[in-house]
Amino acid sequence: MTKNIHIKNGLLVDPLAGTENKADLFLADGKIVAVANAPAGFVADEVIDATGLVVAPGLVDFAARLREPGQEYKATLASEMAAAVAGGISSVVCTPDTDPVLDEVGLVTMLRQRSKTLDLARVYPVGALTRGLKGVEITEMAQLHEAGCVAFSQGDVPIADLQVLYRAMLYAANYGFELRLRPEEASLVNDGVAHDGPYASRLGLTGIPVVAETIAIAQITQLMRATGCKVHLARVSSAAGLELIRAAKREGLKLTCDVSINHIHLVDLDIGFFDSQYRFDPPLRSVADRDAIVAALNDGTVDMICSDHAPVDDDGKLLPFAQAERGATGLELLLPLTLAWARANQVALPQALAKISSTPAKALGFEAGLAVGNRADLVLFNPQANWYVIPEKLKSQGKNTPFIGHEMIGKVAKTIVKGKVVYSA
Numbered sequence: 001m002t003k004n005i006h007i008k009n010g011l012l013v014d015p016l017a018g019t020e021n022k023a024d025l026f027l028a029d030g031k032i033v034a035v036a037n038a039p040a041g042f043v044a045d046e047v048i049d050a051t052g053l054v055v056a057p058g059l060v061d062f063a064a065r066l067r068e069p070g071q072e073y074k075a076t077l078a079s080e081m082a083a084a085v086a087g088g089i090s091s092v093v094c095t096p097d098t099d100p101v102l103d104e105v106g107l108v109t110m111l112r113q114r115s116k117t118l119d120l121a122r123v124y125p126v127g128a129l130t131r132g133l134k135g136v137e138i139t140e141m142a143q144l145h146e147a148g149c150v151a152f153s154q155g156d157v158p159i160a161d162l163q164v165l166y167r168a169m170l171y172a173a174n175y176g177f178e179l180r181l182r183p184e185e186a187s188l189v190n191d192g193v194a195h196d197g198p199y200a201s202r203l204g205l206t207g208i209p210v211v212a213e214t215i216a217i218a219q220i221t222q223l224m225r226a227t228g229c230k231v232h233l234a235r236v237s238s239a240a241g242l243e244l245i246r247a248a249k250r251e252g253l254k255l256t257c258d259v260s261i262n263h264i265h266l267v268d269l270d271i272g273f274f275d276s277q278y279r280f281d282p283p284l285r286s287v288a289d290r291d292a293i294v295a296a297l298n299d300g301t302v303d304m305i306c307s308d309h310a311p312v313d314d315d316g317k318l319l320p321f322a323q324a325e326r327g328a329t330g331l332e333l334l335l336p337l338t339l340a341w342a343r344a345n346q347v348a349l350p351q352a353l354a355k356i357s358s359t360p361a362k363a364l365g366f367e368a369g370l371a372v373g374n375r376a377d378l379v380l381f382n383p384q385a386n387w388y389v390i391p392e393k394l395k396s397q398g399k400n401t402p403f404i405g406h407e408m409i410g411k412v413a414k415t416i417v418k419g420k421v422v423y424s425a
Contacts, residue, residue: 002376002419003045004028006038010050010380015057015354016369025055027376030419034372046421050380053413056353057368058090058121058377060360061334062258063234064309065327066092066123067397068114069107070099075311075397077111080331081120083396085423087307087332088379088412091364092121096128097155103128103139108147120422122377124150124364126180129168135159138168141177150364151232153180156281160186162219169229178363182234183216183241184282193322195268195285203274205322208283210238217244221253230254232363235308237263237282239292246301256363257301259293260308261330261337266290266402276317276324277402280308297355298345304363305341305355307334311398329398333389335381336408343409349383376419385411 005027012035013020026034026042033039061084067075084092094111096102102111108125115123127149131137134157141152152172159165172179189208194200196207217233221244224231236242236257248255262280267290271278278284296302310327317324334356342352361368366375386409391399415423 002028002030004043005416005419006044006047007050007055007380008047010053010055012370013054013056013349013353014370015350015358016367017371018350020350025370027416027419030376032370032372032374032376035370048380048414052382053380054349054383055370055378055380057357057361057370057374058379058415058417059088059334059356060091060364060368061089061307061309061331061356062093062304062360063306064092064094064331065097065311066094067311068098074313077114078118079395079397080309080311081115081118083329083331083394084121085415085417086395086412088335088381088415089331090121090377090379090415090417091124091361093124093126093150093360093364095155096126096153097133097157101128101133102126102149103131105143105147108144108149112148121417126151126153128152129154129179130159130164133157135161135164138164138171141171142175145175145177151178151180153234154182156182158182158184158186158216162223166223166227169223169227173227173229178230178232180232180234181220183213183220183236185212185215188212188215193279193283194271195283197268197286199268199271203271210240210285213238213241213282214244217241221248221255224253224255233257235260235263235282235306236302237285238289242292242296242301246296249301256303258304258306259297259302260306261334262308262328262402263290263293264297264305264341265337270402271321274321275402276319276321277328277400277404279321279324279326280328281326294341294345297341298347304360305334305338307331311396312400313398314400317400328401329394329396330401331396332394333401333403333408335379335412336410339383339410376416378416379412380414381410381412383410385409387411
């Protein structure tokens with residue numbers, strides 16, 4: 001049940017308007033009903049003193065694996081929704097690579113119903129582009145869209161047959177659906193496990209060349225020109241790939257992209273002596289690639305930052321690097337790692353938060369701002385508070401991340417979704 005909430009003394013940071021100023025905020029019926037001064041007749045059921053806190057729209061994570069159904073030994077919807085709101089995330093876009101994959105209306109409906117029952121963060125499912133993610137038969141996208149799918153994706157499984165991708169893009173363009181594709185040419189990945197560079201050679205690890213990404217981007221953009229399809233490229237990892245995206249955007253293609261929090265901060269050298277915590281897909285690339293990602297975030301080529309949340313159990317990580325499972329927990333690290341990028345590059349807070357709130361929200365069809373009438377989905381956080389990543393204290397069932405033991409600056413105090421406090425530190 002929603003309450004009338006008065007948030008006082010906070011620093012309101014609105015990434016949609018690009019502003020920050022101290023003022024009070026008033027919430028009722030799941031929406032923002034006033035800024036600065038209470039509306040006539042407003043009686044607060046709850047007053048939150050936000051002195052020293054930033055008050056901003058709830059974060060929107062564009063790529064998280066929730067593992068349910070099918071891999072509950074790694075994570076459950078309940079555990080990951082608790083992690084999301086602990087990380088200040090009010091909206092989670094989940095990938096279709098569950099078991100079974102989200103390729104049927106019933107599965108999508110069940111997921112949405114489960115998330116509504118939990119009543120924590122909002123869940124936006126991305127439907128499978130092909131049945132079973134096998135790259136052969138296109139799913140019933142129109143039906144899946146009616147069931148609530150916001151876009152269509154192959155997860156981490158590329159489509160080998162370009163004829164299938166071409167037909168899928170024609171269909172999607174006809175209905176105005178967006179495809180979210182991770183650019184990777186599978187034949188060039190083969191059994192690669194790390195960035196194809198001098199460091200992988202010294203370690204004796206099989207490399208994944210940058211060209212695996214750039215060839216896929218070239219193919220996708222060519223098909224976009226032929227079909228008019230709208231595409232979002234997920235987790236771009238290389239300087240060369242970003243340059244192709246930059247050119248495609250200048251051309252006017254309907255193309256957006258994101259990068260993960262891990263690729264903003266880490267490089268292939270961080271693998272050290274085969275530390276499996278650093279195994280990702282796509283792999284951590286060179287220092288030059290990492291620097292290009294940061295530059296592309298700064299100049300707007302990269303639209304969003306995602307957590308790339310992928311909870312992995314200890315059995316999946318306690319293996320030699322080449323056999324270890326890819327991925328890491330990320331929902332609770334999205335905010336502090338984005339703030340770290342902003343501090344290091346002197347990016348203003350509204351612009352930094354836009355990468356993880358208003359921009360992905362716009363792609364989902366709603367406004368993440370602090371104006372009257374906007375959703376009362378909010379995060380309140382202390383931008384100066386520090387904390388350490390201790391696995392046992394993470395809400396996510398997945399405890400593995402390369403940032404274990406690292407100091408984070410920026411701590412969530414409260415998360416509000418639909419006008420209701422769903423997390424308090």
